[in-house]
Amino acid sequence: MRFHGLCGAAALTLALSSGAFAQQANLDLVEPVAEYKLYVSEQVSKLVMDTTAFTAAVKAGDVAKAKALFAPTRLSYEAIEPIAELFSDLDAAIDSRADDYENGEANPEFPGFHRIEYGLWEKNSTDGLAPVADKLLADVKELDSRIAALTFPPEKVVGGAAVLMEEVAATKISGEEDRYSHTDLWDFRGNFDGARKIVDLVRPLIAKKEAKFLKTVDANFAQVDGILSKYKKGDGYVTYDKLTEADRKVLATAVNTLAEDLSTLRGKLGLD
Amino acid sequence: MLDPTDPIDSVPNALGRRYLLKGLGAAALGGALVVDGTSAAATEIAHRSVADAPIDGTASPNDRVPYLGVHQAGVVNPRPANGMLASFSVRAETLDALEDLFKTLTMRIAFLTVGGPEPQLDPKLPPADSGLLGPIIRPDNLTITVSVGASLFDERPWLAPLKPKHLLRMTGFPNDALDAALCHGDLSIQICANTQDTTIHALRDIIKTASRQLVLRWKQEGNVPVVAPGLDGRPESARNFLGFRDGSANPDSSDATAMESIVWVGKEDGEPAWALGGSYQAVRIIRNFVERWDRTPFGEQERIFGRTKISGAPLDMPDGHESDVPDYAADPEGKKTPLDAHIRLANARDSAAARNLILRRPFNYSNGVTKSGQLDQGLLFIAYQANLESGFIAVQNKLNHEPLEEYIKPIGGGYFYTLPGIRDAGDHLGSALVTAARGASR
Ligand code: HEM
Numbered sequence: 001m002r003f004h005g006l007c008g009a010a011a012l013t014l015a016l017s018s019g020a021f022a023q024q025a026n027l028d029l030v031e032p033v034a035e036y037k038l039y040v041s042e043q044v045s046k047l048v049m050d051t052t053a054f055t056a057a058v059k060a061g062d063v064a065k066a067k068a069l070f071a072p073t074r075l076s077y078e079a080i081e082p083i084a085e086l087f088s089d090l091d092a093a094i095d096s097r098a099d100d101y102e103n104g105e106a107n108p109e110f111p112g113f114h115r116i117e118y119g120l121w122e123k124n125s126t127d128g129l130a131p132v133a134d135k136l137l138a139d140v141k142e143l144d145s146r147i148a149a150l151t152f153p154p155e156k157v158v159g160g161a162a163v164l165m166e167e168v169a170a171t172k173i174s175g176e177e178d179r180y181s182h183t184d185l186w187d188f189r190g191n192f193d194g195a196r197k198i199v200d201l202v203r204p205l206i207a208k209k210e211a212k213f214l215k216t217v218d219a220n221f222a223q224v225d226g227i228l229s230k231y232k233k234g235d236g237y238v239t240y241d242k243l244t245e246a247d248r249k250v251l252a253t254a255v256n257t258l259a260e261d262l263s264t265l266r267g268k269l270g271l272d
Numbered sequence: 273m274l275d276p277t278d279p280i281d282s283v284p285n286a287l288g289r290r291y292l293l294k295g296l297g298a299a300a301l302g303g304a305l306v307v308d309g310t311s312a313a314a315t316e317i318a319h320r321s322v323a324d325a326p327i328d329g330t331a332s333p334n335d336r337v338p339y340l341g342v343h344q345a346g347v348v349n350p351r352p353a354n355g356m357l358a359s360f361s362v363r364a365e366t367l368d369a370l371e372d373l374f375k376t377l378t379m380r381i382a383f384l385t386v387g388g389p390e391p392q393l394d395p396k397l398p399p400a401d402s403g404l405l406g407p408i409i410r411p412d413n414l415t416i417t418v419s420v421g422a423s424l425f426d427e428r429p430w431l432a433p434l435k436p437k438h439l440l441r442m443t444g445f446p447n448d449a450l451d452a453a454l455c456h457g458d459l460s461i462q463i464c465a466n467t468q469d470t471t472i473h474a475l476r477d478i479i480k481t482a483s484r485q486l487v488l489r490w491k492q493e494g495n496v497p498v499v500a501p502g503l504d505g506r507p508e509s510a511r512n513f514l515g516f517r518d519g520s521a522n523p524d525s526s527d528a529t530a531m532e533s534i535v536w537v538g539k540e541d542g543e544p545a546w547a548l549g550g551s552y553q554a555v556r557i558i559r560n561f562v563e564r565w566d567r568t569p570f571g572e573q574e575r576i577f578g579r580t581k582i583s584g585a586p587l588d589m590p591d592g593h594e595s596d597v598p599d600y601a602a603d604p605e606g607k608k609t610p611l612d613a614h615i616r617l618a619n620a621r622d623s624a625a626a627r628n629l630i631l632r633r634p635f636n637y638s639n640g641v642t643k644s645g646q647l648d649q650g651l652l653f654i655a656y657q658a659n660l661e662s663g664f665i666a667v668q669n670k671l672n673h674e675p676l677e678e679y680i681k682p683i684g685g686g687y688f689y690t691l692p693g694i695r696d697a698g699d700h701l702g703s704a705l706v707t708a709a710r711g712a713s714r
Contacts, residue, residue: 088673088677089446092446097449099451100448100449101449102450102452102455166561166564166567169644170564170644171644173644173645174642174644176644252645256563259564260567263568267569272569272572
């Protein structure tokens, strides 16, 4: 994987000067990118369906049902986050956290999933959440139609695998993402699935040349799988606070290594 | 040994060449007191600018920046290696109390930036000074720059009518995740010096001596990397924590005319008369996601900024120098410098953008470790401009949604108005403001 180390200068010029190498790479990527788009649209359709049910429960004042639907609904969003983030206005509206607003939860502009999560878990109530739910559903539908119209940039698709791991490493491993519900392990599942999907799609293109790299990456994914399966409960996961310190450490190192390794994926595929 | 009766004249031979320039530079910029009359040395270093990295081996504890002048020190002076921005709440319920605060600050500035022996008190009492610099304070290039926030005016009916016209409470931009505990304030104090000990010493002195009126809200320390002298003798801009030269395209802070129009408020700005000679200070604490940055392709890093990483040259002349000016007119589609590159968005280099120039004076910060086990590092961004609206706010609005945002997160800061300078030994900070408020209440 340290391919820059050995032939750094050459690789660099190649990547920088684009040209034939990149064009060939783009050609090879047509199929994986098309397949990825299919995957993303399936996930978004599921997101729209699940969000419809989730927001209906919120609006009906059914706290227990809304709580049960919260984490599974987010799963598909987390899997396609790098694409969703291409629309930063929607990403902020759907998935921003209290820290993104100066007075945190007290700020009336705090929207989306986490605003509802806050009401459900901290207040154990759906009071005042109906407009937030309506807006969330509208935003998710808007995301669906924008993604349908999007030409997927290959470098964003391939880069997405690393981006997912970066997200986990920078702001999720601490448990601050789902801080009221502690359903973080579900989100991790979504993020890892999304990253692995990308690796699997481009795997045939690098299987021969990068066998060692793929082996390391797969081993790290397997470690993560191992840990997540220890914390399975029913269809989902126990709360994040149940994670032992030792497992959190393994998870953190696996995530950081995956972020480190997957950051070279674009370069390996000749993408600039 | 310094002579306590005349601290100013007691150290001239030890003063470095940068000191001389600072004295002259400040004088050229509007009549600052020139402590040392020697002028021959000035030309030699005529181009030290705010952006330039401090040169290894040139800093001396005796470096002294004159604190008197039409403008406050610490704005157009080259940055020393260390800087700090501290924000305070001000108590001052009356104009007299506010005046008292300004006088106290002026007194401390006069002592700390000039240096001298600290007073020795009865050992049964707490010492007058923290003592962390020893019994004799040396100036160490110290500047202390005092600015006031919108809330100082808003919360005091007797001061409110005198608020500078663009001064407001900082509002969030799309990529911000502002932490209320790191935002705003009634008064900011920027402290810069060669060493961190000197900045901390000054802060502790101010906290001790002005505690009647000031409550510390937040502070952020930072530094500027000290570099070896460049091979070609040309000054180099210091690098930030993303590894890029920062400040290459900063306006030349040794150009007094440019500074008058870009940085200092003049008659044409339509501000209250007391505010002449001041400036708007925009402060932003901007976290950098350095781990993620270090995993970003080299070519993409360069395209995000629009400059080469190694030399800082603009991407349309990669073999050039960081001071070369990019030619965007020749690259309308952004083939060389992407249209959304940081420098291209921040300054399109056309006549419209010429109205949005600002003087950036940032420091790198490195705090601790985040909850997620990542490095808490970033940029203590400080910019000065004569018009906040067409300066920082306009530029930030152009930068909204830039690709760099993936790697940065503004978490704090505030807008302040840097008071006009302390004109002479009989003057004090904010004197024109206090006089105006007194006149209005009569
Ligand atoms: C962590 C945040 C930031 C980083 C790492 C950063 C870095 C840089 C770098 C490397 C340059 C190129 C060298 C130079 O000309 O100085 C630059 C230029 C510039 N930046 Fe930033 N910057 C940041 C935030 C900001 C902000 C918040 C503003 C103002 C709203 C800003 C305004 C500018 C301007 C005006 C230029 C000069 C553009 C030109 O005239 O060509 N920057 N910055």
